[in-house]
Amino acid sequence: MTKPPLLMLVHRIPYPPNKGDKIRSFNLMKQLSLDYEIHLGCFVDDEFDLQYITKLNQWCKSTRVISQNKWLAKLIGLTGFISNKPITLPYYFSLGMQAWVKKMLHQHKIKDVLVYSSSMAQYVEQDQFTDLNRIIDFVDIDSDKWQQYASKNTGIKRWFYQREARLLQQYEQHICQSFTKSLFVSNDEAEAFRQLMPKSLVDKIQSLLNGVDTDFFKPDSELTATETKLPKQFIVFTGAMDYWANIDAVIWFSQQVWPSLKAKYSELEFVIVGGKPSAEVRNLTLVDGIKVTGRVVDVRPYIQHSLFAVAPMLIARGIQNKVLEAMAMNKAVICTSMAMEGINAPKETGAIVVDGKQEFIAACLNQLKQPQPQLSRQWILDHFTWPNTLKQLLNLFATRPSA
Template sequence: MNKKRILVISSKPPFPVQNGAAIRTMQMLRMLSVFYDIDLIYTYTGQDSRAGLDKLCKNIYAFRTSVLGMVSRGILGLFISKPLQCSYFYSSKVNGYVKNNMHKYHLAFCNNIRTAQYVIDIPCYKIIDYVDAISMNYWGAIKNANLFWKYINKIEYKRLACYEKRVLMAFDKHIIISSVDKNFIKSGAAENSKEIFVIGNSVPFDEELITQNEESNLVFVGSMCYAPNIVAVKTFVKSIFPLVLNRIPNAKFYIVGSRPVKSICDLASENIIVTGFVDDPKDYLRKATVVVVPMYSGAGVQNKILEAMSIGCCVVTTKIGSEGLECISDGQELFIRSEYNEMADTIVDLIDDKQQRERVGKAAKKYINNFLTFNIIFDYVRNKHFKSSTQRLPKPGSAVHFSY
C-alpha cells in the first residue's frame, strides 16, 4: 500500500542536529517517515544544510529569511495579540505555500507552537507537537529578568498561555514531551478540551561507559544564548561554585555550548573555562567528574541530562532540571539538589567518592537503555498511536491514520 502524503511544518531547519529543538524534530521525522511520505517546509538564515533529511523526506521546501526581518517582525508583534515568537518566526512564503497546497495533503504536522499559525484556521486535519509548554518557560523567566525583560516576558507569557489553549481546541491531536508540561497547558483549560499525549525524547545509545576520573572537573553543556541556560550558569558561578572552591580549590568548571553571550564570556577565569562551540560536547562529558545542570527556569526535558546519562556520567541537577524524567529516582540515576548549599555539598562528596559516581553512572545508563532509546519510544508510539497499516487510509481532511 502506498504511503499517504503529509506536510511537516518546522520553524527552523532540523539539520544539523545541534539543539533540543532539532533533536525533537528529527525524532518525529524518523517516526513519521515509516508511515507517510513527508514534505517538509521551514525557514532558515545563513546556509541551508539538509544532508540528513533526504532519506526522511520526499520534498523539502526551504525559504531563506533574514535576521533583521525576524527582529522587525518580533518588534511589530508587540502591537498585535499573538505571541511575539509567532510574529518573529512568521514567513509569508511559508504561509502562502501552506494556503495554496494544504489540500494536497492528508494532514499537517506542526513541530511547535510557532508553526501552528499557518494551519490553525485552515479546515484540515492537524497535529501539534508542543514539545514543551513554552508559556511555562516564560512564567519562570519573569522572576530572573531585568525590568525591561520582565515586562516583555509578562506579555509573552499571557499571550502564550491563551494561544496554547486556543491550539488545544483548534487542533485534532496533541503531543508533548512530558507530563509536567502537559499539566501546565491543561491547567485552566475547558473540561472538554482534548487530550495531550506524552511522547518523550530518545537518546542515542551505545555501549560506551565513561571511566570515572580522579580530577575535579565540573561540566555544563548547553546553548549559551538560551535564557534558562544563562540563568543556570550564572547562578552556579555566583552561589554554588564558590562553595565548592572553598573545599576543592583546584576544581574546574567547564561551560560548554555555542554562542555564549557576553555575560557568560565574562565569567572566564583560571577555574572557569568557557569553550564556545565544540564539535562534540561528549568530549567534555567524557572527562567530567560531575555533570552539573543547575536549572532554575525553563520547560520540557533537559536533553543535556539525557545525553550525559547515556554514557554513564554522574549528574547533579535541580527539581526543575529533573522535571519530565518519568520513573527517575533521586540518588539512584542522578542527584536532585535545588538548594545552593546542598548542591555544593553533594558535588564535593561525589568528587571525593569515585565508587559512588560509578554506581550512579551505571544506573543512569541503565535508565536510558530501559526507557529512552529510539526503538523503545518508537515501539510505544507505533503500538499506541498508529493504526494497523492494513487498515484503509482516509481521504484528505477526513479521519486520519495517525491516531490516539
Template sequence: MTHILLISHDIPSMSVGATIPIYHMIKNLSTQYDITLVCFNSKKYDIKPLEKHLSNIILLDNPVYDSFKDQFTYTFKNMLSYDNIKMRSFFNYYYHPKMSEIIKDTLRCNEYDIIITDMPMAFYVKNIKKPKIVYAFDAVGDYNHHMAKKATSIQSKLYWYLNYMKIHQYEKCYNKFDECIVVNNKDKKLLERFIKTPVSVVANGVDIEYFKNKNNRRIRQLVFVGDMSTPPNNDAVRYFVDEIYPLILREVNIPLKIIGRNPTDYIKSLDDDPNITVTGSVDDIRKHLNPGSIFITPMISGTGIKNKILEAMSMSLSVVSTRTGISGINAVNGHDFLLADTPEEFKDAILRLIYDDNLNRRIAENARVYVKNNYSWINASNKIIHLIKKNIK
C-alpha cells in the same frame, strides 16, 4: 501509504534541542510513512542527513541582513502586516507571507492524510480541515509567567508579562488541533487547564549508540552544557558560579567547563578565571564528556525535559541536578543521579562524587542503564505512530 505534511520552524537537527525530536521522528517514521517537510532554512543546519527519509522538501531561506537595523525593520514589518493580524498570529516572529503561500499551495496541490507541525508554525494550519497534531514540546506560556513573577525590574517584569500574554493567547490555537504533544506530565497538566484538545506525553529520547562514551581518559571536572542565549541557562550558570562553586573550591580544586553556543558577555568573562573554561559552541559534545566528569544542571527556571541531561546520562556521567533541572525525568535520586536544591546540598553532592570514586562510577553506570531502558527515540516514535493512527479517520 499514509502521507504526512510536516511543518517545522527550521531544518530539524540532531544537535539542537528545539528540533531534535522532529529529526528523530522523521528518521523513524519514514519507514512507514511518506513525509513532505516544509520549513524555514536558517542555514545553520544541514538537510542532507534527512534527504533519504523525505519524499519532498520545501525550504524557505531566512533573509540575510546587512545590519541589525535591517533585520529589525524587516521582522517588525512582517509582524505588523495585515495578513499576520488577520491570521490572529499578531506579533508572531515566524510569520512570513511567502511561507503562508507555500503551505497553502502545498496543501492545494497534494493530498495529505495528516498534518504535524511544531509549536512556532501551528498558526499556519490551525484552520485547515484535516487531522492535525501540534508538537508543542512544553508549556511555553507558563515559563514566561514564571519569569514575570521572578523579575525584579519593572522593565523586565513588563517584558516577560507581555510575552506571557502573547504566548498564552497563541497556545489557545491548540484547541483547533486533534492532538497536542508535550514532553512531560507537568506541561500536560499546565496546558490542560485551558485547552480542550487531548494532550499526550511523548518523552524526548536519546540516540543510545551515538551517545556512548568512547573516551578512554578519565578527567575530574565539572561540566555545564546549554544554549547560553536562553535566560534559564544564564541564570543557572550565574547561580552556580556565585553561590555554589566558591563553596566547592574551599574544599577541593576542581575545574569547571561551560559549553554552549552564544555565550553572553557575562559568560565570556568567566573564562578569565583560571578554574573556568568557556568553550562556546563545539562540533562534537561527546569529546567533552569524559568519564569521571560530573555533569551539573543547577537550573532554577525552565520547562520541558532537558535533553542535555539524558545525553550526559547516556554517556555514563554522574549528574547532579536541581528539581527544576531534572523535571520530567523520573530517575531515582541516589541511584541514577543526585538531587540538590540548595547551594549546600549541591556542594555536598559534588564532594561525595569527588571523594567516593565507587559512588561516582555506580551512579554513572546506573544513569546509562536508566536512559537505555526509558528514553529511546524508537519508543517515542511508536507513541507518535499510535497518535497518527488514532487521528486518521
C-alpha cells in the same frame, strides 16, 4: 509500498540534532519518514546550519527552508504589539512559507499535518484547514517559560514578558481547541497544561516522551575531544549557550557554587560546552578555573571524561536532554528538581537532585570526595530510548501506509 504524504512544519531546521528542540524534531522526522512522504517546511536561523539543508533529502520528499535574519525577525516580531498577538507569531511568519504550505496541501492532497512548536501553527490554523488532521507538538509550555522570565525581571522587561505569557497562553488554548491532538514532552508537562486548559480539552492533551540515542551516547573511554586538550579534572555543563535558561544556570553556578568547589579543589575546572556562548557566558572565563568551549564537534568526550555533569536549571520546562545524555553515558548528574522534571529518575540510579546554593555545594563536594557508582544508563535504556518513546506516534495520524 506507497507512502501517504505528511506535512511537517518546524520553527528551526531539524538537522543536525545538536540542541534540545532539534533533537526532538529530528527524531520525529526520522521516525515518520519510515512510513510517510514528508513535506517539510522550516526556518534556518544559524548560518552554520545552511550546509545541512541537502541532508534533509534523506528523510523528506520535499522541503521549503527559509533563512531567517534574527535581528530582522525581532523587528517584525514587534508588530505583535499592533496586532495584539504574541511576538513569536510575526517573528516566525513568512508569506513564502504560507504560499508553500497551501501549494503542498493542494498538490499532494495531504490530510495529516504535524506542527512542531506553537509558532508554526499559524500556517494551518485557519477555518479552511479544519478538515485536516492537525497534530501540534507544543513540546513544552512556552507561555509558562515567559512567565518564569517575567518573575526574574522588573520594570518594562517584566511587563513585556508577562504580556507575552498571557497572549501566548490564549493562543495555546486556541490551537489546542482547533487541532486534533496536543503533544508534550513529558507526563508532567502534559498534566501542567491540562490544568491551564478548560476541562473540555483535556482529552486532546497527551505526552510523547523525549528519548536519547543510546547507541551514540554510551560510555566509551576512547572518546577524545579533537578541538582542545581536556583538563585533567573537570565538571561539565552542556547546552546551547545563547539560550537564556542555560545562561542563567551557568551564571548562577559560577557565582554561587563554583567558588566553594575551587577553594577545596584548586586543580578542578568547570567546562561550559555549547555553541554561540553569549557575552555573559564568555565573560565567565575571567573566573579562575572556568573554561567556555563554544561550539564543539562532539560533546561526548567532555561528558565521558568529566568527573560529573551539572544541570543547575532555575528556569526550565519539559525534559532536559543534557541530563538524558549524561545519564546515558552513565555519568553522575547533579541537578535541580526543575532539570529532573519529566525524567523522574529514582535516587538508586545515582541521579542527584538538590535545590538551593548550600545543598548544591554540598552535593558537588560529596561527589568529588567520594564518587558514587552509577546505574543511570539502565534507567535510560528502560525508559528513554527513541524507539520506545515514539511507539504511539503512528496512532496519531489518519492515513496509513498501503501496499
